Amino acid sequence: MPRVPSLLSALTLAMLIGGTPLVAHAAETELEQQLVSARQEGSIWTAFALNRHLNPFKLSIDVKDGRATLNGRVESDVQKDLAEQVALSVEGIDSVDNRIEVDSAIAEGNPPGLVQHLEDATLAATVKSKLLWNSNTRGLDIQVRSENGAITLSGNAQTSAAKELAGQLAENTEGVSQVFNHLSISSADSSSSEVQTAVEEARENISDGWITSKVKASFLYSRNLDGLNIEVNTQDGLVTLRGKVLSNAEKRLAMDIARNIRGVRGVDADALLVNS
Incomplete structure (x- = not known):
């Protein structure tokens, strides 16, 4: 990323501190978008779990700004296309990046039951929501995956304390059996981010x-x-x-x-x- 001229940085910080209500509005809008994405992920998980042609397979879902990214493996092209159509049927999903691989050699074996699919979808959405609601983890780039009650956190945290807190929030969630905290600590932009977060929180008018x-x-x-x-x-x-x-x-x-x-x-x- 190119270095921002110091004058531009000063002007940007001055605008943040200067009282414009746009900062609070932008922060609140971003949070709402994240919550919408979490709900949409849960909806796609539920739709997959209810579909007998898809629920035997382990598929991962990530939603951002109305775009769903699908990963995993299925037995046929028909199932891959079906997963894409199911995702597109969820309200607010405008496009799908279908990265699902087709492997005819997959043995369905003993697939996880419908109840477990739904529980994992609910757990992932619950942990995501807790991270978004918490004032110390809401701005972190964290992905949440649940499998048989085990939560895996991946992405970036700015400090070791933030990483530990994210893990604690997940561990303290009803239904979570264990947590694999794979968050990486990236403090390169922590100073500027902390300043902006402090200014945003001061400006926000949460009901x-x-x-x-x-x-x-x-x-x-x-x-x-x-x-x-x-x-x-x-x-x-x-x-x-x-x-x-x-x-x-x-x-x-x-x-x-x-x-x-x-x-x-x-x-x-x-x-x-x-x-x-």
Whole structure:
């Protein structure tokens, strides 16, 4: 990538800090696009799992900006074309990069059942969502794959701490049996990225309703927390937790989860009681 002249860099940073609402809008738009892509991936996974001609095969799916990339192996050209048509049938998918290989020697053997296909699709979408909601991992380039309950993370993280956090978020997801954290640490652009992220977060105006829904969902997704007994309210970015938990460890976990959701300015857990 060519070096950006220092004057242009200064002007760009000045625009970011100068108060334009376009920064917040662009950041929020990018997040929404990522969430849409995650949902579309889940929809394609489900469609493959429900199709008896495709569910015996291990196919991988990656969606970005309405373009689905398919990988894996099938027995025939008919199945390869079918996978492409199924992906195109999902709302919002405009094009497909079909990299599926045809191998007539594939033995179907004992394919994973429909239930496992659906569980893996749901797990991958759940972990992706948690990473996008978290203020410390939302901007990372992370791909999530689930197979028989095992989550594999690949892509880039800016620091070892960010890599570790991504792994912890995946491990703490209900239904995940193990996590293979293959994230690479690439700190080349970390300084400029951290500055931009800090400016964006300062400019974002995330609704209280969005925060409340994501805190509740994160509680329900957590393996070590009974989220059904916790009431969540948000006002001006301040999250208030009420209800009962089984231990001080659960209370601390609930506070940590809420604190790290994007847009949260503080957490009040005085009314979250520990059962004696």
